[in-house]
Amino acid sequence: MAHIPIEAVPYLESAIYLPMLLIVLEKDYELIEHGQFKLKRPYVHLIEEAKKLAQRDLQDVKAYLKSHYLKVVQGERDELFTEYHFHYKQILEVRRYSNIRLRNRVEELLNLYLNKASQAHSAIQ
Known part of the structure; x- marks a missing residue:
């Protein structure tokens, strides 16, 4: 019996987790934008950068899935x-x-992407 290639499983799981992460980041962004923060800009920039990184990775995952005839439902x-x-x-x-x-x-991915975003921001300065 044929099975899904084992090397494809991390991509399939990323296709599950990354959209969830983007939803969390978007909701947090909205809470900060409309919240009672004194200095919103650092938080907003951090979340925006994390979203960009996650969206880029999700694009790569989708390209991999498409090129390997894979789909997640x-x-x-x-x-x-x-x-x-x-x-x-x-x-x-x-x-x-x-x-x-x-x-x-x-939650693990949220920590990972916020750290990546923070490092990317630190590298720019």
């Missing part, structure tokens, strides 16, 4: 799990992810 979801369908040519693989695992991974 969200399936059913409940309080504990979210199902994702990984399509590869004529193969369908269904994987269930714990919602807690999804949240924790997005």
Whole structure:
């Protein structure tokens, strides 16, 4: 039985996590923009840079998926799990992810991208 190539799994999972990360960054951006911050600009710039980096990586992931005939579709979801369908040519693989695992991974990515954004900003100065 044929399977999805193991080297494709990180790209498929990035196609799940990066859009979630972008949603979190966008919501945080809105909260800061409309919040009672004295100095908003540093936070806004940090989030904008993190969004740019994540969007660039998501573009690369989408290009990889397209060139390798891969697709991710969200399936059913409940309080504990979210199902994702990984399509590869004529193969369908269904994987269930714990919602807690999804949240924790997005939080890890948030830290990673904010650090990258901060380093990129420091390198410019």
